[in-house]
Amino acid sequence: MQKPLINLHQRLHFLTKKHIFFALYLLLLLALIQLHHQHKKSLISHEVMRTKAEDGSAGRANMKCDFSIGKWIRNKAKPIYNGTSCGTIKEGQNCMANGRPDTGYLHWRWQPVGCDLHPFHPSLFLTLIQNKHLAFVGDSLARNQLESLMCLLSTVSQPELIYSSGDDNKFKRWAFPSYNATVSLFWSPLLVKHVEKEPSLGKNYNKLYMDSVDERWARELDEIDIVVFSAGHWFLLPAIYYDTAGGDVLGCHYCPEFNYTEIGFFDIFRKSLRIALNEVKRRRSRRRSSEKLVVLTTFSPAHFEGEWNKAGACSKMEPFKEGEKKMEYMDGEMRRIGVEEVRKGNDVEEEEEEVNGRVKYEVVDVTELALMRGDGHPGPYMNPFPYAQGYKERLQNDCVHWCLPGPIDAWNEILLEIIKSWK
Template sequence: MDVMSPLKPHPNSPSPTKKLLPFALYALLPIALLCFYFHPFHHLPPNNPTILTKEEEIVYETPCDYTDGRWVHDKMGPLYNGTTCGTIKDGQNCISHGRPDLDYLYWRWRPSQCKLPRFSPNTFLRLLSNKHIAFVGDSMARNQLESLLCMLATASNPNLVYRDGEDNKFRTWHFASHNISISVYWSPFLVKGVEKSKAGPNHNELYVDTVDEKWGSDLDHIDMILLSIGHWFLHPAVYYEGGLVLGCHYCPGLNHTEIGFYDVMRKALKTALKTIIERKGANGNGIDVFLATFSPSHFEGEWDKAGACPKTKPYKEGEKMLEGMDADMRAIEVEEIEAVKVNAKQIEGLRIEMLDVTKLSLMRPDGHPGPYMYPFPFANGVRERVQNDCVHWCLPGPVDTWNQILLEVIRKWSIQSRRKE
């Protein structure tokens, strides 16, 4: 006869585990809810495709105007913060620089016609596996790139594999988990240009019919390109076309015709898009092209005076209208992208889309570093004169929404491609 151990329950008696299980479940439930609240399960497993219902696929096939919407308060906040991501440019790291008001972190863009899901790093990494993504343009391109890197870093570690140029203007990161490379190319005009300097002329020089080969020569190795230009065209410049002086913008003392900058920006954009189509469309390799529309600044008064961008909340719907230069810059970009999209449909593997962020960015006067482009600017008291950045965006901040919209367009493209197979 077997002798029963005093440590084992009687076979006919209820198991202690079974007795304790309901209590354990009740005890764990509040903990699970708290974890879900602070760390929602918005990530998808890497390399695991998103499974969509037929209804969801229909939603993604329905066109959505992401420019039509409003900012609503969101208690979940951003995916990352200023201390957990090492790729943020120092001047946009508002949290570590001591910005005291943090309400600007708790807003999300709600389109009127559709839903804009929270950014899923794993979904982005899965959809762009084995691709090279390039952000090309001015500092707004860099601002968006660093936002994307920070969000992706919550799911996979980016390794800096290339760095060159003053202020790290040319860099490449690699995500080994999905074999994705993400690069930034400093090219504030997209075309060939000579930037003003202390040693040279006090104006920029642009060659509007010649692409900037710093990025143009790498097109064969780029699968997705995101262009962003605008603010640098406001600076004094002399323009060249066909080897001759075309005119200038704000060039007193020079014997050139003043022609402004609107038509020149249009010519530069035409040259860039034409080059991409010719070089990528001709060889059949294909490329996805995005153009981020003009991102408005929010200066109220002098740039070096306290309170240059003092707002701490988004504008309400109808409180701020898109007009003046902001509307004109966006209109040029919209017209050029729409014109190119007509021809792009005839080229296999070429997809061109506009990332229309002008209006939603206009509504966020609270999202700039302002004086917090420098660490603790008022540590020794409030000074009358202090340099302000009311152009770029704090990270985390409103620019994260640009990448949310980017992901949704890529996701729709993926669904449409699968249906064609």
């Protein structure tokens, strides 16, 4: 009578061992499948990051967030400064003080894809540049970005103007004594040695000398820790290019009355950028061992949708929606050239022996986010209360520079993130 019971126990024991073995085998199989998927996912992620780096994200050490791709989202928060609380705004960009009636352009934030761009933190920025010299070099958009930064910083620490020179104060320097920090502005719209056009004196062409850099900013590189370049729009103007001062003419851009070869401006822009970026490396300080940071703010598109002196030249009151505004060829090429030259600077730097400190190159890639903000320009409000005496059909418009406060403040939010990563 016991045998059937024993056989039953043996069968149950056998089944249990068999089931345990099968369960372990199944778990192992699932684990292997999961590892395969994770490995494949990792390879795909690595390939995406590598491709993005090769396609324009190069020059930014932190590839976790590509600030150049995203959208503008509504933001209820007020700007941390206004047209009366900041004393460094150029009159032509002080849209609020000049009577611009709409305020919607102030309530948007740039939202990158897959990450966040934090609101500007003035105290943190000043802490990061403590005991350092930050310089903006370039054209009026370099000045526009600098004035945005000075307004943001002045909300926690009032800057002291310690130097001002040149017509329209194109060379300026401020100090933040409590942080031992210095911020400078150098007017150099073509970066290389040049003579600017003066139509009133019959000088209708810029003259660029492609053998040397503009010494007005380059001679002070030894004392500069962070330099932000911003140039582009002046290269679109009529110009004659020389190999050396007083030397042979290489060609020109838009000079029909001369028998010079028309060579456009793309290659000249590239060469000028390369000269400027390389000059920082060539003159790296022999008295400092710390790394220098070189930042290029990419080309910012204009938004003239009519004649520059006609009503409605840039009359939008909201950002363009996704896909609504296509980037023009010229804007895209100017951006591409800038990104490529920064990438080359980093590639060469990595190959060279580190002597007297490295030079790190980064990009504040604003071309796409600026393209979408046709509502952020002064337009007719580059003039104080332009319609106070009634409507005018003909009136000068500014559809190149940016209202302060305005979209350009986001450029300095990106600059802060870059300096954080560098530090």
